[in-house]
Amino acid sequence: MANPAMGRSFLQAMTSVEEVAPPLRVVQMEGLAVLKIIKHCKEFSPALVTGQLLGLDVGSVLEVTNCFPFPTREEDEELEADGANYQLEMMRCLREVNVDNNTVGWYQSTLLGSFQTAELIETFMNYQENIRRCVCIIYDPSRSNQGVVALKALRLSDSFMDLYRSNNFNGEKLREKKLSWVDVFEEIPIKVSNSALISAFMTELEPDSPVTQCDFDRLKLSSAPFMERNLEFLIECMDDLTAEQNKFQYYYRNLSRQQAQQQVWLQKRRQENMQRKAAGEEPLPEEDPSNPIFKPIVEPSRLDSYLITNQISNYCNQVNGAAGQGFSKLYLMKALHEN
């Protein structure tokens, strides 16, 4: 019978062909998901909120078609079970109305871009266990007052994930893999797509005036509060970075001191051994694991310093962007004044 033969070959085909997923190049979001994320984050700002993204994983494009928010857990007694129940309930209900209930990641709001934390990485690793390709969308509601849609799609780079799993962050490994702080997060470009129906509606409903609210926000001259907050965060981060660097210095100093001690001890042992040989006794071993000076000192993990560096660079970029905008606005104002 052809069937069993075909069945076997199909099974063989499935198992033998290891699908190498094409690298994720673009995240395609629907206008609906964008609006929902914006609405949720803005309603609860300045509190930070999260939610789940639903969609499809197609080739090199990750489509996000819908999303739902997570309730904020106020007391810590709100059990994990409750949150999981809510999630299951929502997914089930959405399935009934034909929404793709395939989790493709999660979104979270942030305050002025200070999102690179250890928790983010942990969440990423958790999601990565279950889903092959997941992405995290970061939205910054505080920048929307400037008329910018601050949406970013992030994922951890593969090399970083391997390193994290092995939980080994000392200098050698990092040098080996040539992993610098830039390589920790990968930003993926976002495309926005809309169905034809909603596009027809929006075209009809677009107001006639060429200037929209967004433009009013962008052309506001007072950028000082934003810059001030950015600089405040930048300074705090610099303090953290200095603390991390001090930790490293301390470690290196301890290490070199320990090595010096080891050398001294080794010398003494060797002398003793020579004396013993002269006296005909057994030489003592050249190592003594019970001696505290041989205890290996743990090298501090560089993960934190990487994250802080990422944050600092983010703030710098934002300051640059805002300053660039500020220049244009100032020149505009000058031209207006001359007339």
Next chain:
Amino acid sequence: MATAAATSSKKTVLQYPGAAPSVSARIHPVVLFNICDAFVRRPDQAGRVIGTLLGSTSSDGTVEIKNSYVVPHNESADQVALDIDYHHNMFVSHQKVNPKEVIVGWFSTGFGVSGGSSLIHEFYSREVQNPIHLTVDTGFTNGEASIKAYVSANLTLGDRQLAAHFQEIPLDMRLIEAERVGFDLLKNTSVDKIPNDLEGMESSMERLYTLINDVYKYVDDVVEGRVQGDNNIGRFIAEALASLPKLSPTAFDKVFNDKIQDNLSLVYLSSLTRTQLSIAEKLNTAAQIL
């Protein structure tokens, strides 16, 4: 369901609440997007989609419709069945996230109000006091997008309910959040990338320029007598021009230069920080353990 009026010899008064309702509604663009998305995803045999509207009511009678979800339903020629459990479950879930959003009404796609709608409206009026019925015409009958909101008033003949009269209420469709995101992003079927700071700035300035040009042309036309001048517009223009603060050139120059210098120093500072970061990182990982 509308029943035929009984022809009785007794004269009963037809009670018709004639006062126009003082309710008006305001809709957020998320709701519209949700409805259209649900319509596109509806199961094949359904002709329309029905769902619940969530939002809040303010003290002056304006109902703000902030969120919505679709409820599966079955509709045949003479009956309508709504999945009430689903409606309840979704409502409870939504309440967990946002306890302030309450049921304010329901929506359906399709033009106008149909017969089955009154039954559903009755169901919703048991949940909330004066539910709003929103119709979104996805079929674009009459060649336009018609989104209308209704409240219902009951027509009673003595003690007997005769019909439900759906009265249209004013609907505020100023989509401010959509404007914030940018109509370009939401209007086209696909946008390749979200504009970043400077590109957005550029487009804003272009639009401002267009606006100023339009106003200029209008003023020209009025002066030349081509267009009848409207006093209100003239007043607006005069106000706008007068709102430019009057600063002496020296004062303005000083303010301007100060600002430019501040900005420049910030740019310098941030570039310096970035250079420092790359050096620090090299130092950190390049150190060898001897």
